[in-house]
Amino acid sequence: MNKVDIIIIGGGAAGWAAALSAVQENQSVFLFEKLSESGGSSAKSGGCLAFAGTQLQRDNNVEDSPDLLYRDLIEIGKQENDPVLVRTYCDTQLSVYQWLVDIGVRFSPLMETASGQSVPRVHSVDPADMVRLMQSLAIKSNQCTYKNECQIKSLISENGVVKGVTDTNGNNYYANKGVIIASGGFAKNPEMLRRFAPQYAEAIVVAGDGSTGDGLKMGWKLGADLRDMAYIKGTFGKHPTDEHSEHSLQAVYKGAIAVNQNGKRFVNESISYKLLGDAVMSQPWNVAYQIMDQAIFDTGDDRVRILDFGRRLEEGLFIVGDTLDEIAAMAEIDQQTLNDTVNRYNEYVESGEDLEFGRTNMVHRHGSLVKIEKPPFYAYPSTAVVFGTYCGLRIDDTARVINVDDEVIGGLYAAGEVTGGFHGAAYMTGSALGKAVVFGRIAALEAAKK
Ligand SMILES: Cc1cc2nc3c(=O)[nH]c(=O)nc-3n(C[C@H](O)[C@H](O)[C@H](O)COP(=O)(O)OP(=O)(O)OC[C@H]3O[C@@H](n4cnc5c(N)ncnc54)[C@H](O)[C@@H]3O)c2cc1C
Missing domain, CATH: 3.50.50.60 (FAD/NAD(P)-binding domain)
Structure with a gap:
């Protein structure tokens, strides 16, 4: 029946x-x-x-x-x-x-x-x-x-x-x-x-x-x-070429910044990763790099897929260098521009005011911002993925x-x-x-x- x-x-x-x-x-x-x-x-x-x-x-x-x-x-x-x-x-x-x-x-x-x-x-x-x-x-x-x-x-x-x-x-x-x-x-x-x-x-x-x-x-x-x-929005943080990991990575919510291929920030990194998805899709080649230092990297969490930095490192998905110049060279970003961007961001963290994008917290309204200064440095290539x-x-x-x-x-x-x-x-x-x-x-x- x-x-x-x-x-x-x-x-x-x-x-x-x-x-x-x-x-x-x-x-x-x-x-x-x-x-x-x-x-x-x-x-x-x-x-x-x-x-x-x-x-x-x-x-x-x-x-x-x-x-x-x-x-x-x-x-x-x-x-x-x-x-x-x-x-x-x-x-x-x-x-x-x-x-x-x-x-x-x-x-x-x-x-x-x-x-x-x-x-x-x-x-x-x-x-x-x-x-x-x-x-x-x-x-x-x-x-x-x-x-x-x-x-x-x-x-x-x-x-x-x-x-x-x-x-x-x-x-x-x-x-x-x-x-x-x-x-x-x-x-x-x-x-x-x-x-x-x-x-x-x-x-x-x-x-x-x-x-x-x-x-x-x-x-x-x-x-x-x-x-x-x-x-309809994509989610920021997907590695553009990796086919194994279906998940995004949200190092920005642990204090990383996002820079585009020109080495410049383009958004307040603490907003919804869906809005970050829109932002990255309007950057050259629809791509950005989440830039962080060792201190931020160490706050990753292997129990949470989107914060499992260690696993992505093992998979060879991070660009790693002892200096910002090294990671800039590997990511084909202008070295001086990347250094200027990070230095300016660190000044904002120190002064408590992000004069460009008004970022105040790591994510939404919680977590204090941290400087990016302790080598080695890491860059995670990221685009948006439609989930x-x-x-x-x-x-x-x-x-x-x-x-x-x-x-x-x-x-x-x-x-x-x-x-x-x-x-x-x-x-x-x-x-x-x-x-x-x-x-x-x-x-x-x-x-x-x-
Ligand atoms: C990689 C990824 C990560 C995500 N992470 C999260 C997260 O952590 N938290 C969160 O809140 N959301 C997340 N989302 C979104 C969330 O998973 C989905 O929005 C939600 O699970 C959708 O549930 P659903 O039951 O409506 O649809 P689905 O789970 O997609 O189920 C729909 C089912 O209907 C079947 N179907 C379709 N058409 C027909 C038909 N004509 N006849 C019979 N069957 C049909 C499909 O085959 C499918 O099995 C993620 C999505 C993806 C892809």
Whole structure:
């Protein structure tokens, strides 16, 4: 029988959080995954989730609250985000954190260096393990039928209400209570990326292979409104030629500066790495170098992928020299200009005022700036990488999809990267994976109530 309570399109963090939440409410579920394996971008991710007010924070003497999280999210989103969605996330995230802990997800460590956070609130996890755990518990319930290698092509809508889905082989599946689109973003769809973010058309893309915008197009076809399409951004800090490491490196958040091929700084290095992504894409050859000294290098953290300087050094990705002249020569930067840039920056640190870019802290509003003076010196070549698109279907606080006339599209929910409106103009570390789990769970609990 091709009918269940809830149909879920996509097996990433949003899809499996929805599936597990639904079966825990005694709902029958179909989850369709177009690839042979679930996981999507979620499993590839850095495993950072933004939660506020948790026991892990208290254990680390970090005072945080949903209200402070709200303020930070709105600030980093430049007030372009939908305050209702942000409020919903902030009010729900603690219970979702607890739900994850209760099912057996273990978070550690609390990461201190993250974009857009007034206090440390990145809870680290092995993201592939987290998705696998939700998947195995959902399937174990016998309430969830999982179909992999099954690509959903379209939604079945009757009198404006979504009743089911059709796969690429023409099979129809029906849902009594609702269809949840959890199909991720469209970073791996070059045509869509070029249309919505031409500045990133030539950028490096690292994302799940299924991130081709299928769900966004399905909702769009039914008249769904779209949000945040103008704010697609790459993440700063990807080595331009290394193909082994998919992750970025954020030495700037430990006090490094970023200089372009002309040896000049071009941005306040403490802002969101998404805004740094935009900045580097407007530099010559879309490239910059994160410049640091031994003291900054020593603050790397091998437990956190984006701060694991030692591993990148072992992989031969750093340019290292006893003098700034040496690293300038290896990076083909004018030596005098690089020396002048570093000396000027050190004067700013000493005087407490960055006269060029107004940098005041290492990251966001925390961490004091440090001089770059203790040899050897290091340069990490960096460009921007598109990890995700973070924009798309407009939803309300119960994850229902809203059309261009401000009306709910009956029977249709969406969660995770396929949705827009939550991030606004920029992005806080941990908020995309967090949003996937939080809104995946909200969508399922809402659909189950019907
Ligand atoms: C390298 C990398 C690092 C990142 N690090 C972080 C981080 O540390 N913190 C953070 O907050 N965010 C991070 N992100 C972003 C974050 O991981 C994603 O935004 C989030 O995980 C998306 O979850 P999702 O469930 O919505 O989508 P996905 O995890 O992409 O899952 C979508 C699933 O739907 C499937 N699918 C697509 N179309 C169909 C279809 N038509 N039919 C059936 N199935 C379909 C896909 O194959 C995929 O399995 C990172 C992303 C990447 C790539």
